Amino acid sequence: MDYPGNLFVVAAPSGAGKSSLVKALMELDSGVHPSVSHTTRSPRGQEKHGREYFFVSPQEFDSMVLGDAFVEWANVHGQRYGTSKKMIEDRIAQGSDVVLEIDYQGAIQIKRLYANAVLMFILPPSWEELRSRLERRGEDAPEIIELRLRNAAEELAQAKEFDFVIINEVFERALFDLKAVVHAQRLKYTAQRRARADTFRALKID
Numbered sequence: 109m110d111y112p113g114n115l116f117v118v119a120a121p122s123g124a125g126k127s128s129l130v131k132a133l134m135e136l137d138s139g140v141h142p143s144v145s146h147t148t149r150s151p152r153g154q155e156k157h158g159r160e161y162f163f164v165s166p167q168e169f170d171s172m173v174l175g176d177a178f179v180e181w182a183n184v185h186g187q188r189y190g191t192s193k194k195m196i197e198d199r200i201a202q203g204s205d206v207v208l209e210i211d212y213q214g215a216i217q218i219k220r221l222y223a224n225a226v227l228m229f230i231l232p233p234s235w236e237e238l239r240s241r242l243e244r245r246g247e248d249a250p251e252i253i254e255l256r257l258r259n260a261a262e263e264l265a266q267a268k269e270f271d272f273v274i275i276n277e278v279f280e281r282a283l284f285d286l287k288a289v290v291h292a293q294r295l296k297y298t299a300q301r302r303a304r305a306d307t308f309r310a311l312k313i314d
Contacts, residue, residue, distance in 0.1 A: 112302045113200030114293055115222050116140070116207040118286075119215045120230035121260035122185070123241040125276040129230060130209050132283050133290070140205050140290065143196050146172065149187035152247050161189075180210065180217035185255060189214070203303065205290070212266040224302075226293050228286065229270040233277035 120126035134140050146162040148169050157163050164172075169188050172178060181190030191208060199206045208218065218225050232238040238260060242253045267273050272289050276282040293299055301308050 111197070111200040111224075112203040112305070114205040114290075114299055115196065115200055115218070115225040116205065116290060116293070117215045117218050117225055117227045118207060118209050118230060119212045119227070119263075119266075119270070120276075121232070121238065121263040122256040123238045123245070123260075124230045124232045125241070125279065125282065126209055126230045128279070129274075129276065129283055129286055130207055132279075133207070133286050136283075136287065137290065140207050141199055143191060143199070143206050143208050145208075145210065146178075146190045146192065147187060148189075179221055180214040182211055182213040182217075184211045184213075185252070185259065191218070205294070212263050212269070216266075216269055224298065226272070226289065227270040228272045228274060228289055229267040230282070231264065231267065231273060231275045233275060237277075 118126055118130055130142070134142060144158065144160070144162055146164050146169060148164060148166050149161075151157070151161075151163055155161065166188070169181075169190065172190060173181060177193060178190035179193045179196060181188060189210065191210060191214060196206055196208075208214075210218070212229070215227050219227055232241070235257075239253070239257060242248065242256060248256065274282050274285045274289075294303070301313075
């Protein structure tokens with residue numbers, strides 16, 4: 109289906125800086141809105157229910173899967189994450205730009221459902237820096253960090269499936285690149301035609 113709003117999908121291995129970049133983007137651009145995912149994992153740090161995620165039980169998640177409530181869902185690091193179909197479609201139907209922070213499996217599922225979705229992959233500058241970031245944030249036990257690093261090898265191999273790749277070596281530069289992709293997408297012919305349909309009709313442009 110064709111919607112007036114844009115759908116941006118950002119994926120990355122744990123520790124690449126995806127969440128920090130998306131948060132900074134939304135602080136700078138009031139036209140970009142988050143889609144809050146559902147997850148079976150427990151909150152970390154200062155995370156709150158309904159803000160970073162909707163934290164649900166495995167049984168609640170199962171019910172949503174059976175009710176076809178997700179446009180995508182995946183098992184990541186032993187926990188499940190899902191993106192609400194209604195939340196996305198309500199917002200982009202109203203002309204809002206929505207950004208999803210999801211894993212690569214979900215991103216590829218989204219692209220199959222929404223052909224106009226823009227997929228962006230965040231890379232770390234090196235394996236050493238990725239490990240250092242995971243250790244510095246102090247949220248995971250050593251065995252979980254090792255699991256995340258093993259999974260990162262598989263995740264990084266999927267970067268070729270994405271429309272844009274941003275290397276988060278210097279945060280400010282990576283944020284500039286992220287903003288540039290968002291702005292450029294809004295100026296594409298198809299996006300402008302969706303967002304400014306009245307102008308196109310008035311100018312008799314197909």
